[in-house]
Amino acid sequence: MIPQPERKRIIDLIRREVVPAIGCTEPIAVALCVARAAETLGCRPEKITARLSANILKNAMGVGIPGTGMIGLPIAIALGALVGRSDYQLEVLKDLTPEAVEEGRRYIDQKRISISLKEHIAEKLYIEIEVEAGGHTATAVIAGGHTSFIYIARDGEALLDKRAGASSAAGAADDDPELTLRRVWDFAMTAPLDELRFILETRRLNKAAAEQSFKGEYGHCVGRTMCGMQERKLMGDHVYAHILAYTSAACDARMGGAMIPVMSNSGSGNQGIAATLPVVVFAEENGATEEQTIRALTLSHLTVIYIKQSLGRLSALCGCVVAATGSSCGIVYLMGGGYDEAAAAVKNMVATLTGMLCDGAKPSCAMKLMSGVSTAVLSAMMAMEHRCVTAVEGIVEEDVDKCIRNLTRIGRDGMNETDRLVLDIMTHKS
Template sequence: MIPQAEREQIIALMKKEVVPAIGCTEPIAVALCTAKAAETLGCKPEHINVYLSANILKNAMGVGIPGTGMIGLPIAIALGALIGKSEYQLEVLKDCTPEAVEEGKQMIAEPNCINIALKDDIEEKLYIEVTSTSGNDVATAIISGGHTHFVYLCRNGEVSLDKRSKGTSEQEEESVELTLRKVYDFATTAPIDEIRFILEAKHLNKNAAEQALKGCYGHGLGRMLKENHNEKQIMGNNTFTHILSYTSAACDARMAGAMIPVMSNSGSGNQGIAATMPVVIYAEDNHKSEEELIRALTLSHLTAIYIKQSLGKLSALCGCVVAATGSCCGITYLMGGKYAQVMYAVQNMIATLTGMICDGAKPSCSLKVTSGVSTAVMSAIMAMDEKCVTPVEGIIEENVNRSIRNLTRIGAEGMNETDKMVLDIMTHKHND
């Protein structure tokens, strides 16, 4: 068993990274930063200038903003300034009302009220800078390194917070060094009451899926899959199709801007959904005990957190690769797998999904999430059959932690030029 002091560190890390969120976390983080700038200013801003890293801009362009029926950053920024409360963190817009949306639309319509620009002189991939002005008063707030990680606050030249010179991100401030073995040992041996909190991820994300299946959000992939396996029998009515429909449904609703909270992982609601729903549905369909579910969810979410430690909060790599790898571990555990099988499952996932690009947050993310979790089921089945991609194949190494580093090196370093090209394509589309 992991020593108590280290268990407490890991639990604190999980509670920081697995948190409720409403809406896509990139535009919501921009709304959070805007809310903080407005609070620092002390009044409604007359002008708001927003400077964003390329990854934030990419992930905020095509996604629905909860409670608005609108897409993109301007309405998120306006609502952040008008009704946002920074104390709500990633639920910053949960007090949104139709009246606030109308006021937000008026703010957007005012010339030069909201200006958005690319901050192209920084290396940090998660960077949000908001400067709000009213008369002669000016306030600036900066988030960097994490979706809720404020590094700078200033009003009229008086600095109340400045962590920029330290060059630390949320991840660098963490003192917990994880390996896959440590993640597995923690999840399977920690006293159950210490990790019971992870069940809230099940409650939030399953509720989101069930709400989505009642309506029609985004591309309606989850509902389509459910109707297919209930009526047309194209894919059958089984645990596999249940996993796909529930996972994609929750993603459908979130990307469409439904005012439904989900439990996020490492700053991403989609990652939280993909790390949760496949595990929950497998456990329920196979009548697993509550303790087994708790341990499987812990293994899934902590695996994702571990991989993100070296990948970073945002990258050119689609987050479903990371989260689905987590759920693959959880499913393997529920199938009766031990550490060896979990390790095989991770190797299989890395060999299959590495390189899937992130081209922003948008309704079609549900298709990518579904691809990821379908691969998770396949990789778990292979692992339980003692089948594993070998070290002579591609980027896989004998040591699974090195394979994980190969995955994250490709995502964080090797795909940087891909990231730039994706953003260039997204911002220079032609209508002919």
Template sequence: MIGLPIAVSLGALIGKPEYQLEVLKDLTPDNLEQGKQYIKDADINIKLKQGDVDKLYIEIICHAGEDQATAIISGSHTHFVYVERNGEVVLDKRGGTVGDEADDDIQLNFPMVYEFATTAPLDEISFILKTRDYNMKAAELSIKGNYGHCLGKTMDRPLSHGIFGDNIFSHIISRTASACDARMGGAMIPVMSNSGSGNQGICATNPVVVYALENENTEEEMIRALMLSHLTAIYIKQSLGKLSALCGCVVASTGSSCGITYLMGGDYTRICNSVKNMIANLTGMICDGAKPSCALKISSGVSTALLSALLSMEGKCVTSAEGIVDDDV
């Protein structure tokens, strides 16, 4: 079951605020049935907020007997700006902005991203392998089940191998799409996110890992490529904001293209060129919500990531004379 009513229902029944973005991680099949019944029994009304509000805005008003509570999230997925209980204001930060609390955040630039990913002490960045452990496991478990549109499994079948080949290209699409299939298909499988998005985490991780394994790169090279991929995605998201009308797979695939270019032996210039090739290709793909068909967009993203990396390694790059591409990434 998908949609806002079941999310509201389960949050009210079993949600634990201390889990934050994992608020429903203790969900059981019995809880799900209780949630479905709650939708039938409770009065849940959902509508679009009118007026001038942040593009990421959630307001909820709950009634229980004579009690009433209101909570508002704005600007960021866990940023509460207003809480009221039975007419008593517990929290009110509606006059400020999320940025007021994030003045100390580091504003990234691409040279900074590249230098950190390629030179930082290995023991300080090896934690990034947790993204590999979580997101590749999601892909493996997905192949064993039937989730979403089964795009990942389809890419692993003989017909697909006859068209695309049984090679790094098809394996990257399969392992990335299958993890997305599982996540969007409701599998109880955790994934590691990037910039608050599980699909972006998958897209920034699995293509890099599959390429590194099949290209027989060292573990250090994999670590640095993963760090480069994830930091590139975070760097781009700083310009787009935490919620955007643009599909996040474009951002994350650009990161994975940089990581793959690094694994191919590409230097800073070639990695920059991969970014330009990606921006020239996929920019403008809209986000129309989280759903099983996200696996299709992810497959478009990661296949483009490979093409962009290959072009870059051949010294080919979309220039600033073409479309929206700029010389400075």
């Protein structure tokens, strides 16, 4: 068993990375930054200037903003100023009202908001907000993490300044525990159950989001379409179909702008959904005990956190690749597999999904999540049959941690030009 002090560090890491969020985390993080700047100003801003990294722009252009029926950054920024509360973190807009939405529309129509690309920055997650009113200004900057404020100032006087120590593009902080897949497995399998029980909140929130989605028209209705396939006998009524339906349905609701909280992972609600629901559905439909469910969810979520430590918060690699890899490990455990089978599942995932690009947050993300979790189930099944992609094939290596590093190196460094090209295409559509 991992010693208690080290277990506490890992649990603290999970609690920090697995948190509730309402709406897509990129525009919501922008709204959070606006709320903090407005609070620092001390009055309602007359003008708001947002300077954002390319990845923030890309992930906020096409996604619904909860409770508004609107898409994109302008309304998120307006509402951050009008009703946002920074102490709510990624639930910053949960006090939203229809009246506030109408006021936000007027705010946009009055041309009070300016949005531009922040040039010449290495950080992929960067949000800089400047607000003005009554001859005063305030500035807030988030970088490195969706809730990580590194600079706050009023009228040019710094109230917080962590810019010199701001994190790089990678996701791991200096004080984070050092993880390997073996260490993730050992922790999930041996930590006292009472220390892990909090992870069941991921099941409650994300399953509720999926079930709410089945009742409405959200996004492309991928989850409801999957249910229709079952009813029309085009796809069987079995656990695999249910995994696809529940996972994509929760994403439908989130990307469609539903005012429904989900449990995120490493700053992404879709990652939290894909790390949770395949495990939950498999556990429930195969009679798993509460202990097995808790350990499987812990394994899934901590695997995602581990991979994101070297990949970074935002990249050109779709987050479903990482999140589905976590759920594949969780499913292996529920199938009765051990560490070797989990490592094989990771290699199968890397061999299959590496290179799936992120072209922003949007309703069609539900289709990508469905692709990711379908591969997760297949990878787990293959691993349990002792079938694994070998070290002579592609980027897979014998050492599973090196294999993970190859995945994250491609996503973090190799796909940078892809990232720039995707943003150029998105911003120059005719």
